Amino acid sequence: MSLTRLPINSLQFFQLLRFGTTLFIGILLAKIFGLATAEIALYEVILFLGNFVSFFWISAGIKSLLSEYTRSKNQAATLLINTSFLLFIVGLLAAAILYYFQSFLLQNFTQFDQISYLYLICLYLIFNAPSSLIEYIYLLDKKDNKIIRYGLIIFGLQLMAVLVPLLMKWGIEGIFQCLVIWSLFKFGWLLGILKQHWNRSKSTLKNKSVLNWSTQKRLLILIFPLSLHMLIGGGMEYVDGFIVTKYFEDTSMFAIFRYGARELPLVTILTAALTATLIPIAVENQAFVLPKIKKEIDKLSWWLFPLTMALMLVSPFLFPMVYNENFAPSASVFNVYLLIISSRILLPQVIILAHQHNYVLVWSALIEVLINLGLSLYWVKDYGLEGIAFATVCAYFVNKIMLIAYNYFQFKIPLSAYLNLPKYFFYNISLALFFWMSLYLS
Numbered sequence: 001m002s003l004t005r006l007p008i009n010s011l012q013f014f015q016l017l018r019f020g021t022t023l024f025i026g027i028l029l030a031k032i033f034g035l036a037t038a039e040i041a042l043y044e045v046i047l048f049l050g051n052f053v054s055f056f057w058i059s060a061g062i063k064s065l066l067s068e069y070t071r072s073k074n075q076a077a078t079l080l081i082n083t084s085f086l087l088f089i090v091g092l093l094a095a096a097i098l099y100y101f102q103s104f105l106l107q108n109f110t111q112f113d114q115i116s117y118l119y120l121i122c123l124y125l126i127f128n129a130p131s132s133l134i135e136y137i138y139l140l141d142k143k144d145n146k147i148i149r150y151g152l153i154i155f156g157l158q159l160m161a162v163l164v165p166l167l168m169k170w171g172i173e174g175i176f177q178c179l180v181i182w183s184l185f186k187f188g189w190l191l192g193i194l195k196q197h198w199n200r201s202k203s204t205l206k207n208k209s210v211l212n213w214s215t216q217k218r219l220l221i222l223i224f225p226l227s228l229h230m231l232i233g234g235g236m237e238y239v240d241g242f243i244v245t246k247y248f249e250d251t252s253m254f255a256i257f258r259y260g261a262r263e264l265p266l267v268t269i270l271t272a273a274l275t276a277t278l279i280p281i282a283v284e285n286q287a288f289v290l291p292k293i294k295k296e297i298d299k300l301s302w303w304l305f306p307l308t309m310a311l312m313l314v315s316p317f318l319f320p321m322v323y324n325e326n327f328a329p330s331a332s333v334f335n336v337y338l339l340i341i342s343s344r345i346l347l348p349q350v351i352i353l354a355h356q357h358n359y360v361l362v363w364s365a366l367i368e369v370l371i372n373l374g375l376s377l378y379w380v381k382d383y384g385l386e387g388i389a390f391a392t393v394c395a396y397f398v399n400k401i402m403l404i405a406y407n408y409f410q411f412k413i414p415l416s417a418y419l420n421l422p423k424y425f426f427y428n429i430s431l432a433l434f435f436w437m438s439l440y441l442s
Helices: 008-032 037-052 055-100 101-111 119-131 133-138 144-168 172-202 211-235 234-245 252-260 267-283 286-322 331-338 349-353 360-381 387-411 423-440
Strands: none
Touching: 008 037, 008 133, 008 144, 008 267, 037 055, 037 101, 037 119, 037 172, 037 252, 037 423, 055 101, 055 119, 055 133, 055 172, 055 211, 055 267, 055 349, 055 387, 119 172, 119 423, 133 144, 133 172, 133 267, 133 387, 144 172, 234 252, 234 360, 252 331, 252 387, 267 286, 286 331, 286 349, 286 423, 331 387, 331 423, 349 360, 360 387
């Protein structure tokens, strides 16, 4: 079976389940169980710190696997095992950084001086980092039904890991104790998958050892620039959090910003899943993937842009209703972040990742973060939280323009080859009009 038949919809469905679970957990904490805003902020800060020290390595490992898998079909089991091993090491390293530098991180990136049970998120990171590969292994194996079944099971268990401590009144510490158990379950699932791959292919492998340094070295060459790319570009989310803590003395403002600074989650989820799915296809057949990118962008734009516009008008009413009145200011931040759809829907990175020109992403991310930081510090004084959000929108759009230009000059691929330009401009003009209207409702 060709890789052009990869189960795109199944991975998108999996990511929707992830988002739905996260959203419902937020509703559980704020609305159903009515935790104080300070307690919710504590929960968010712990997750924030865990992601802060690990997100870039994990994302880099996943993208490296996706771009390398087609090139290493005969050594697939070796590639999967060694990628998992490297991410396990990443989890250990991230946990060590968080544990030994927790005082520095808490004092400089949060309003908390001490969290006695921060070690729990360290344990969580060790087992969760390699387990992040599971859905992508199923994707590369073209097992779409297993992606869906795994998602239903694993996110159902995650929900229980939060719900049971809330019902039993174990507090935030109890929630993270259960999440550690949940991460152990995922890790066991990963080991089962890797064992199956090894048993099926060990008779044909040239190198019989489970761990292979040459494979790890090849992966590290790919992972290093991608880690820098994710750290520099994706790390701006955490710099934004740092700016909020420094410019606003009220500790609740961190939670208010975090709940609003989330774009339209469906856009992020579906484009990220689509990108992950298209990378191995682009490696195999670039001529096929270009019109496919255009077609998939058209399909997403047809309903994501109208949904975004509608949300701009109703978000001032939704946030107090879904969470509570304390989170009403999050709506204006959310509306600004909705504008990111204009650049998020563009997918020039698929071509660059397929060619493994990963260093280009590092430079574009560096320019993005400099623009974002400069504009955030300038606009926060006059526009508050919304100014930080606007800076992110502008910087991310500049990043995509740079990647589009690189594709054109390096690979001779114009934007029109993978984007329907008339439709794109129509959607964005409409989006700007709806944003203008939303200003009068907030």
